[in-house]
Amino acid sequence: MKKDTVILIAEDDSGHFQLIKKNLWLTCVDSEIIQFKNGQDVLDFLFDMDTNAADEDMKQYILLLDIRMPKVDGMEVLRKIKEDEKLRRIPVIMLTTTGEPNTIKQCYALGCSFYMVKPVDYALFMEAVQNLGKYLSLETIRLPFIKSNCA
Protein backbone atom coordinates (compact mmCIF):
# COMPACT_ATOMS: atom_id res chain seq x y z
CA MET A 1 0.00 0.00 0.00
CA LYS A 2 1.17 3.51 -0.76
CA LYS A 3 2.80 5.62 1.92
CA ASP A 4 0.09 8.25 1.79
CA THR A 5 -2.55 5.77 2.97
CA VAL A 6 -3.80 6.22 6.50
CA ILE A 7 -5.57 3.43 8.32
CA LEU A 8 -8.04 4.80 10.85
CA ILE A 9 -8.98 2.34 13.55
CA ALA A 10 -11.97 3.04 15.76
CA GLU A 11 -11.50 0.61 18.62
CA ASP A 12 -12.02 1.28 22.32
CA ASP A 13 -10.46 -1.98 23.53
CA SER A 14 -6.73 -1.32 23.75
CA GLY A 15 -5.86 -5.04 23.67
CA HIS A 16 -7.74 -5.44 20.41
CA PHE A 17 -6.20 -2.27 19.01
CA GLN A 18 -2.68 -3.51 19.76
CA LEU A 19 -3.41 -6.86 18.14
CA ILE A 20 -4.86 -5.21 15.04
CA LYS A 21 -2.03 -2.71 14.75
CA LYS A 22 0.68 -5.31 15.24
CA ASN A 23 -0.75 -7.66 12.64
CA LEU A 24 -1.42 -4.91 10.13
CA TRP A 25 2.14 -3.69 10.52
CA LEU A 26 3.34 -7.18 9.70
CA THR A 27 1.63 -6.84 6.33
CA CYS A 28 1.34 -3.14 5.48
CA VAL A 29 4.29 -1.53 7.18
CA ASP A 30 4.18 1.72 5.24
CA SER A 31 0.79 2.98 6.32
CA GLU A 32 0.17 5.39 9.11
CA ILE A 33 -2.22 3.99 11.72
CA ILE A 34 -4.36 6.23 13.91
CA GLN A 35 -6.50 4.99 16.81
CA PHE A 36 -9.79 6.47 17.94
CA LYS A 37 -11.27 5.33 21.23
CA ASN A 38 -14.84 6.27 20.50
CA GLY A 39 -17.14 7.07 17.62
CA GLN A 40 -17.29 10.79 18.27
CA ASP A 41 -13.51 11.15 17.89
CA VAL A 42 -13.59 9.53 14.42
CA LEU A 43 -16.41 11.81 13.32
CA ASP A 44 -14.58 14.87 14.68
CA PHE A 45 -11.43 13.85 12.79
CA LEU A 46 -13.21 13.21 9.49
CA PHE A 47 -15.66 16.10 9.56
CA ASP A 48 -13.03 18.62 10.67
CA MET A 49 -10.92 17.81 7.64
CA ASP A 50 -10.71 20.58 5.11
CA THR A 51 -12.07 18.78 2.09
CA ASN A 52 -11.14 21.72 -0.10
CA ALA A 53 -7.43 21.57 0.72
CA ALA A 54 -4.81 21.65 -2.01
CA ASP A 55 -4.21 18.57 -4.14
CA GLU A 56 -0.83 17.82 -2.57
CA ASP A 57 -2.51 17.33 0.78
CA MET A 58 -4.73 14.55 -0.45
CA LYS A 59 -4.57 11.30 1.42
CA GLN A 60 -6.16 7.93 1.13
CA TYR A 61 -8.06 6.63 4.12
CA ILE A 62 -9.45 3.31 5.16
CA LEU A 63 -11.55 3.03 8.29
CA LEU A 64 -11.71 -0.08 10.44
CA LEU A 65 -14.75 0.35 12.60
CA ASP A 66 -15.86 -1.40 15.76
CA ILE A 67 -19.57 -1.23 16.58
CA ARG A 68 -19.80 -1.17 20.38
CA MET A 69 -18.01 2.02 21.38
CA PRO A 70 -18.61 4.84 23.87
CA LYS A 71 -20.37 8.09 22.89
CA VAL A 72 -21.31 7.31 19.27
CA ASP A 73 -21.53 3.67 18.17
CA GLY A 74 -19.99 2.33 14.97
CA MET A 75 -23.24 2.06 13.04
CA GLU A 76 -24.00 5.72 13.61
CA VAL A 77 -20.46 6.61 12.51
CA LEU A 78 -20.97 4.52 9.36
CA ARG A 79 -24.31 6.19 8.67
CA LYS A 80 -22.87 9.70 9.02
CA ILE A 81 -19.86 8.96 6.79
CA LYS A 82 -21.98 7.39 4.06
CA GLU A 83 -24.45 10.30 4.11
CA ASP A 84 -21.64 12.78 3.40
CA GLU A 85 -21.00 13.58 -0.25
CA LYS A 86 -17.19 13.49 0.00
CA LEU A 87 -16.50 11.19 2.92
CA ARG A 88 -18.77 8.44 1.60
CA ARG A 89 -16.01 7.28 -0.76
CA ILE A 90 -13.88 6.13 2.18
CA PRO A 91 -13.95 2.33 2.41
CA VAL A 92 -15.28 1.31 5.81
CA ILE A 93 -14.59 -2.18 7.06
CA MET A 94 -16.53 -3.27 10.12
CA LEU A 95 -14.37 -5.23 12.56
CA THR A 96 -16.44 -6.20 15.53
CA THR A 97 -17.37 -8.95 17.97
CA THR A 98 -21.03 -9.01 16.90
CA GLY A 99 -21.90 -11.58 14.26
CA GLU A 100 -25.63 -11.05 14.54
CA PRO A 101 -27.15 -11.44 11.03
CA ASN A 102 -29.38 -8.38 11.30
CA THR A 103 -26.48 -6.16 12.32
CA ILE A 104 -24.43 -7.46 9.39
CA LYS A 105 -27.32 -6.78 7.03
CA GLN A 106 -27.86 -3.25 8.38
CA CYS A 107 -24.19 -2.37 8.01
CA TYR A 108 -24.15 -3.48 4.38
CA ALA A 109 -27.38 -1.55 3.78
CA LEU A 110 -25.68 1.54 5.22
CA GLY A 111 -22.79 1.05 2.83
CA CYS A 112 -19.92 -0.66 4.63
CA SER A 113 -17.38 -2.24 2.28
CA PHE A 114 -16.95 -5.44 4.26
CA TYR A 115 -17.97 -6.87 7.61
CA MET A 116 -15.54 -8.93 9.68
CA VAL A 117 -16.30 -10.66 12.96
CA LYS A 118 -13.40 -10.74 15.41
CA PRO A 119 -12.66 -14.39 16.11
CA VAL A 120 -12.70 -15.21 19.82
CA ASP A 121 -9.59 -17.38 19.40
CA TYR A 122 -6.45 -15.22 19.61
CA ALA A 123 -4.56 -17.03 16.83
CA LEU A 124 -7.54 -16.87 14.50
CA PHE A 125 -7.99 -13.17 15.26
CA MET A 126 -4.36 -12.54 14.29
CA GLU A 127 -4.78 -14.58 11.12
CA ALA A 128 -7.94 -12.69 10.13
CA VAL A 129 -6.21 -9.32 10.57
CA GLN A 130 -3.23 -10.53 8.57
CA ASN A 131 -5.54 -11.62 5.75
CA LEU A 132 -7.03 -8.13 5.84
CA GLY A 133 -3.56 -6.56 5.86
CA LYS A 134 -2.40 -8.60 2.86
CA TYR A 135 -5.53 -7.57 0.99
CA LEU A 136 -5.06 -3.88 1.79
CA SER A 137 -1.40 -4.02 0.83
CA LEU A 138 -2.06 -5.48 -2.62
CA GLU A 139 0.12 -3.55 -5.00
CA THR A 140 -2.70 -2.89 -7.45
CA ILE A 141 -5.40 -1.88 -4.99
CA ARG A 142 -6.64 1.64 -5.71
CA LEU A 143 -8.21 3.87 -3.07
CA PRO A 144 -10.04 7.17 -3.32
CA PHE A 145 -8.24 10.39 -2.44
CA ILE A 146 -9.75 12.56 0.25
CA LYS A 147 -8.36 16.01 0.74
CA SER A 148 -6.98 16.64 4.18
CA ASN A 149 -5.47 19.45 6.17
CA CYS A 150 -3.94 17.05 8.65
CA ALA A 151 -0.81 16.41 6.57
Added chain:
Amino acid sequence: MKMLEDTAILIMEDSEDHFQLIKNNLLPTHTDSDIIQFKNGRDVLDFFFKANGEVCFEDRKKYILMLDISTSQVNGIEVLKKIKRDVQTKKIPVIILTETDDPDTVEQCYSFGCSTYIVKPEEYQDFEETIQKVGHFLSVVETTLIQ
Protein backbone atom coordinates in the same frame (compact mmCIF):
# COMPACT_ATOMS: atom_id res chain seq x y z
CA MET B 1 -14.87 -22.14 10.47
CA LYS B 2 -17.42 -20.09 8.63
CA MET B 3 -19.94 -21.85 6.40
CA LEU B 4 -19.37 -20.70 2.86
CA GLU B 5 -21.62 -23.10 1.00
CA ASP B 6 -24.42 -20.56 0.87
CA THR B 7 -22.21 -17.97 -0.81
CA ALA B 8 -22.13 -17.31 -4.53
CA ILE B 9 -19.29 -15.34 -6.05
CA LEU B 10 -20.52 -13.74 -9.25
CA ILE B 11 -17.78 -12.74 -11.63
CA MET B 12 -18.42 -10.47 -14.59
CA GLU B 13 -15.51 -11.23 -16.86
CA ASP B 14 -15.60 -11.59 -20.63
CA SER B 15 -12.12 -13.10 -20.90
CA GLU B 16 -12.33 -16.88 -20.51
CA ASP B 17 -8.65 -17.04 -19.49
CA HIS B 18 -9.06 -14.43 -16.79
CA PHE B 19 -12.20 -16.10 -15.46
CA GLN B 20 -10.43 -19.46 -15.20
CA LEU B 21 -7.46 -17.85 -13.44
CA ILE B 22 -9.76 -16.07 -10.97
CA LYS B 23 -11.82 -19.18 -10.33
CA ASN B 24 -8.82 -21.49 -9.90
CA ASN B 25 -7.23 -19.16 -7.39
CA LEU B 26 -10.42 -18.58 -5.40
CA LEU B 27 -11.20 -22.30 -5.17
CA PRO B 28 -8.70 -23.19 -2.38
CA THR B 29 -10.48 -20.77 -0.01
CA HIS B 30 -13.97 -21.16 -1.50
CA THR B 31 -14.40 -24.85 -2.30
CA ASP B 32 -18.02 -24.81 -1.22
CA SER B 33 -19.07 -21.56 -2.85
CA ASP B 34 -20.69 -21.24 -6.25
CA ILE B 35 -18.42 -19.36 -8.62
CA ILE B 36 -20.45 -18.10 -11.55
CA GLN B 37 -19.28 -16.31 -14.67
CA PHE B 38 -21.16 -13.57 -16.48
CA LYS B 39 -19.80 -12.41 -19.79
CA ASN B 40 -21.36 -8.96 -19.76
CA GLY B 41 -23.25 -6.46 -17.67
CA ARG B 42 -26.60 -7.26 -19.26
CA ASP B 43 -26.40 -10.84 -17.97
CA VAL B 44 -25.57 -9.66 -14.42
CA LEU B 45 -28.55 -7.30 -14.41
CA ASP B 46 -30.82 -10.01 -15.86
CA PHE B 47 -29.68 -12.32 -13.06
CA PHE B 48 -30.97 -9.91 -10.40
CA PHE B 49 -33.70 -7.89 -12.07
CA LYS B 50 -36.78 -9.17 -13.84
CA ALA B 51 -38.16 -7.38 -16.90
CA ASN B 52 -40.70 -5.56 -14.71
CA GLY B 53 -37.88 -4.20 -12.51
CA GLU B 54 -38.54 -6.53 -9.58
CA VAL B 55 -35.55 -8.10 -7.89
CA CYS B 56 -35.17 -11.85 -8.02
CA PHE B 57 -32.60 -13.95 -6.17
CA GLU B 58 -32.33 -17.14 -4.18
CA ASP B 59 -33.57 -16.70 -0.60
CA ARG B 60 -30.76 -18.55 1.11
CA LYS B 61 -27.85 -17.20 -0.91
CA LYS B 62 -25.31 -14.56 -0.03
CA TYR B 63 -23.58 -12.86 -2.90
CA ILE B 64 -20.25 -11.26 -3.65
CA LEU B 65 -19.83 -9.56 -7.02
CA MET B 66 -16.62 -9.01 -8.94
CA LEU B 67 -16.88 -6.64 -11.87
CA ASP B 68 -14.55 -6.06 -14.77
CA ILE B 69 -15.70 -2.58 -15.73
CA SER B 70 -13.90 -2.67 -19.08
CA THR B 71 -16.18 -5.47 -20.27
CA SER B 72 -18.27 -4.33 -23.21
CA GLN B 73 -22.06 -4.18 -23.71
CA VAL B 74 -23.74 -2.77 -20.59
CA ASN B 75 -20.91 -0.85 -18.99
CA GLY B 76 -19.62 -2.23 -15.69
CA ILE B 77 -20.06 1.12 -13.98
CA GLU B 78 -23.74 1.04 -14.97
CA VAL B 79 -24.02 -2.38 -13.33
CA LEU B 80 -22.38 -1.03 -10.17
CA LYS B 81 -24.76 1.95 -10.11
CA LYS B 82 -27.84 -0.19 -10.62
CA ILE B 83 -26.82 -2.77 -8.00
CA LYS B 84 -26.03 -0.05 -5.46
CA ARG B 85 -29.23 1.90 -6.14
CA ASP B 86 -31.56 -0.98 -5.33
CA VAL B 87 -32.46 -1.31 -1.65
CA GLN B 88 -31.89 -5.08 -1.71
CA THR B 89 -28.94 -5.62 -4.03
CA LYS B 90 -27.01 -2.69 -2.53
CA LYS B 91 -26.05 -5.02 0.33
CA ILE B 92 -23.84 -7.03 -2.01
CA PRO B 93 -20.13 -6.18 -1.71
CA VAL B 94 -18.80 -5.28 -5.16
CA ILE B 95 -15.11 -5.64 -5.95
CA ILE B 96 -13.96 -3.93 -9.12
CA LEU B 97 -11.29 -6.05 -10.83
CA THR B 98 -10.26 -4.47 -14.07
CA GLU B 99 -7.51 -3.41 -16.46
CA THR B 100 -8.65 0.22 -16.23
CA ASP B 101 -6.19 2.14 -14.07
CA ASP B 102 -7.57 5.64 -14.25
CA PRO B 103 -7.86 7.85 -11.12
CA ASP B 104 -11.17 9.41 -12.17
CA THR B 105 -12.73 5.99 -12.72
CA VAL B 106 -11.45 4.89 -9.30
CA GLU B 107 -13.06 7.94 -7.64
CA GLN B 108 -16.27 7.36 -9.57
CA CYS B 109 -16.54 3.70 -8.54
CA TYR B 110 -16.00 4.53 -4.86
CA SER B 111 -18.61 7.27 -4.97
CA PHE B 112 -21.06 4.76 -6.46
CA GLY B 113 -20.31 2.41 -3.58
CA CYS B 114 -17.83 -0.24 -4.69
CA SER B 115 -16.11 -2.02 -1.80
CA THR B 116 -12.63 -2.17 -3.31
CA TYR B 117 -11.06 -1.27 -6.63
CA ILE B 118 -8.27 -3.57 -7.80
CA VAL B 119 -6.33 -3.31 -11.04
CA LYS B 120 -5.48 -6.65 -12.65
CA PRO B 121 -1.71 -7.17 -12.46
CA GLU B 122 -0.13 -7.65 -15.88
CA GLU B 123 2.09 -10.56 -14.90
CA TYR B 124 0.32 -13.92 -14.71
CA GLN B 125 1.93 -14.89 -11.42
CA ASP B 126 1.14 -11.54 -9.77
CA PHE B 127 -2.45 -11.87 -10.94
CA GLU B 128 -2.67 -15.34 -9.35
CA GLU B 129 -1.18 -14.11 -6.06
CA THR B 130 -3.56 -11.16 -5.99
CA ILE B 131 -6.60 -13.40 -6.39
CA GLN B 132 -5.31 -15.77 -3.71
CA LYS B 133 -5.06 -12.85 -1.29
CA VAL B 134 -8.56 -11.73 -2.27
CA GLY B 135 -9.73 -15.28 -1.53
CA HIS B 136 -8.05 -15.39 1.88
CA PHE B 137 -9.56 -12.04 2.78
CA LEU B 138 -13.05 -13.00 1.62
CA SER B 139 -12.83 -16.17 3.71
CA VAL B 140 -12.80 -13.98 6.87
CA VAL B 141 -15.55 -11.64 5.65
CA GLU B 142 -19.20 -12.03 6.61
CA THR B 143 -21.76 -11.31 3.93
CA THR B 144 -25.52 -11.05 4.23
CA LEU B 145 -28.75 -12.31 2.77
CA ILE B 146 -30.09 -9.44 0.73
CA GLN B 147 -33.87 -9.51 1.15
